[in-house]
Amino acid sequence: MGNRILIKNGNCMTMDRGRRCEWVLLEEDRIVKLGDGDGYRQYETEGVRQIDAAGATVLPGFIDNHFHLINSALMASWVSLEGAENFPDMGERLRKACAEGRKVVLAYNLSVEELAENRFPSRTELDRICDDRPVILLSRDVHTIVLNTYAILYYKMPFAANGVGLDGRKMPTGIFRGQAAALLEERINEIFTPEDFDEATQAFLPALFCEGVTTIAAMEGGNHLTGHGHNSECDFLAKNAAWYPLSIELFYQTTDVRMVADKGLRRIGGALYIDGTFGTHSASLTTDYADMPGVRGHNFFTDEYMRSFVEECCENGLQIGFDAIGDAAIDSVLDALEYAARTRNVKAMRHRIEHAELIRTDQMEKAARLGVVLCMQPGYEARWGFPGGMYEERLGGRYGETNRFREILDHGITICGGSDHSVCEISPMAAISSAVSHPVPENSITRQEALEMYTINGAYALFLEKEKGSITEGKTADLIILDRNLDEVRDSDLAEVRVNLTIKNGEIIYERTDAC
Missing domain, CATH: 3.20.20.140 (Metal-dependent hydrolases)
Structure with a gap:
């Protein structure tokens, strides 16, 4: 008999027509039994790992249907501007990255709405923070990119492109939108190799598992202006997704239907703007x-x-x-x-x-x-x-x-x-x-x-309802155990609920520690 796990004393919300149960038996990568009361005791045998949920809620593994895996993995090593309140706060974070000796300073999650200045910084303001290497800021929605002067020259951005911000003297402000941002995004991504993708992805996956995510729809690739053919991120996942301990359902972001069909893929677009x-x-x-x-x-x-x-x-x-x-x-x-x-x-x-x-x-x-x-x-x-x-x-x-x-x-x-x-x-x-x-x-x-x-x-949404999405006998053993019973949690406290354990294909891939 192979790997077996018994989860007992749980508040199991199966997501299968409202059914609940108290225990679940997993064998290899499948859910094989579930029930109530002490029926689980017959499975308390040698070779069965027993997990006491202690009354906490058990759910199917979460499915994130719109996730930018490669970009998220790469950004994990960038400068986060999340919560930056003003330009001095932003500048302090960027200066720290420059002092660390990064050849290119990449930052993300810049939100104008949260800045006291209520606007994007200009290239000259970024120059005063760092002027001896490229500095690149991405807005939270990733549709606006801001560069310092060094980066503008480094990436040889054509000033005639649609979306280049210009000041009263017809000089670039450093703010790029539309076609200009699309071209710039493409040039920035050229510096990353398949090895970079793999290293970043492997390092990033625990961030998904500790939130109970076991399956994603990966929205990878270019954008509405450049995403018309092959894409290195999509090609990487099309070739390597099966090697990761995460179910990755790829949406290839392109309008080249024949290419996607010839690759044997089933989905196209996803973030096709x-x-x-x-x-x-x-x-x-x-x-x-x-x-x-x-x-x-x-x-x-x-x-x-x-x-x-x-x-x-x-x-x-x-x-x-x-x-x-x-x-x-x-x-x-x-x-x-x-x-x-x-x-x-x-x-x-x-x-x-x-x-x-x-x-x-x-x-x-x-x-x-x-x-x-x-x-x-x-x-x-x-x-x-x-x-x-x-x-x-x-x-x-x-x-x-x-x-x-x-x-x-x-x-x-x-x-x-x-x-x-x-x-x-x-x-x-x-x-x-x-x-x-x-x-x-x-x-x-x-x-x-x-x-x-x-x-x-x-x-x-992914044509996977016969395989996952509920705690049902015969389905894939993707489950999570929360840190409390959801029936005892107020709506206002739901965001504070944490995942204690994540099981993927019948294997425990995450057990909670103090940090996630």
């Missing part, structure tokens, strides 16, 4: 931005191209992940899917819209008819959804229309959850807390529904 972000006023809306009248953002693809792309993907059996935030972009996606549905069983393909932050009621009705899955990020509301936050600044009278989880579920649409790390923290429990305690109360959902976003719904 149909529009931009609220932060850069580039999410595509049907109304003006409240804080920038006359501006509505724009779609990155024509309706004709979208129809052609969807048709080709359907013909090749590829599930599509569309990255669409504004309601005008969502219109474009749904119209293309509806066009394809005239001759194809689009509903069976479970095409996805990633984010879908500003989906309208009429769009919900259409998405439900087309079988569209929405991959949403409750953590966005914690970031930007509070009164006076970025959502209200950008949307004005439409504040409260973002991430309407309650109405979406009531339309019969499947919602899966993702962190979009590094935009939001990895913790699914923090995201579940945000979904249950939405800043606009009528958009909140129940605790059970929020948990399903990261378990059984997450599996459904």
Whole structure:
């Protein structure tokens, strides 16, 4: 008999049609028995590892359906600007990195909304911090990149590219958006090798396991302006994902359908930008931005191209992940899917819209008819959804229309959850807390529904519901034990819940220590 684990005295929330149980038996990589009472005692034999959950909640392993694995792994060694309050605070962190002798200073998670200056720094302000090596700052949504003068010269950025910020003298400010940011991102990534990817990924995986994440949908690759062919990050994961102790379901970010099909992959896009972000006023809306009248953002693809792309993907059996935030972009996606549905069983393909932050009621009705899955990020509301936050600044009278989880579920649409790390923290429990305690109360959902976003719904969104997503006999032995009984936790305390133990394929891959 091979590896066997018995989890007893647990509050097991199976995510299988509401069933609960008190004990689970695992054998090799499968769940083989579950039950209540003292029926487990017959398995308390030599060779069976016994784990006493002591009344704590046991769940299926969490599934993060929107995760940027390679970028997150690489960024783990960069300078984090999370929580920087002002330019002096930011400067202190960057100076420390320069003093460490880094050849290139890369920093991420710069949030203008949290800076006292309420703007991005200029290249000259960065020069005063460090002027003898490239300094590169990425905004939290990774759609704006800021460089010092050294970096501008080092990366030979063409000033004529769309999105290069210029001052009154037509000199670059160091702030790059749109096409310019896309080109810059591509050039920055050229410095990393497959060996860098592997080393960073192996070092990063424990950060996922300690949060109970056992499966991810990996949104890797380029962007809407450069992601049209091969990508080194995607190629790396397509070749090596199976070697890691994490289930990695790759969405290849490209519009080259034939290439993805020839590789034998099943998914395309994921972070295939149909529009931009609220932060850069580039999410595509049907109304003006409240804080920038006359501006509505724009779609990155024509309706004709979208129809052609969807048709080709359907013909090749590829599930599509569309990255669409504004309601005008969502219109474009749904119209293309509806066009394809005239001759194809689009509903069976479970095409996805990633984010879908500003989906309208009429769009919900259409998405439900087309079988569209929405991959949403409750953590966005914690970031930007509070009164006076970025959502209200950008949307004005439409504040409260973002991430309407309650109405979406009531339309019969499947919602899966993702962190979009590094935009939001990895913790699914923090995201579940945000979904249950939405800043606009009528958009909140129940605790059970929020948990399903990261378990059984997450599996459904990846065509994996027969293998994982619930504690069910015969399914893969991916389970987690929390540090307390969720039935005794108030909604306001959900984000504080921690994972004590993570089991992947029947093997314990994480046991909690004081630090995670």
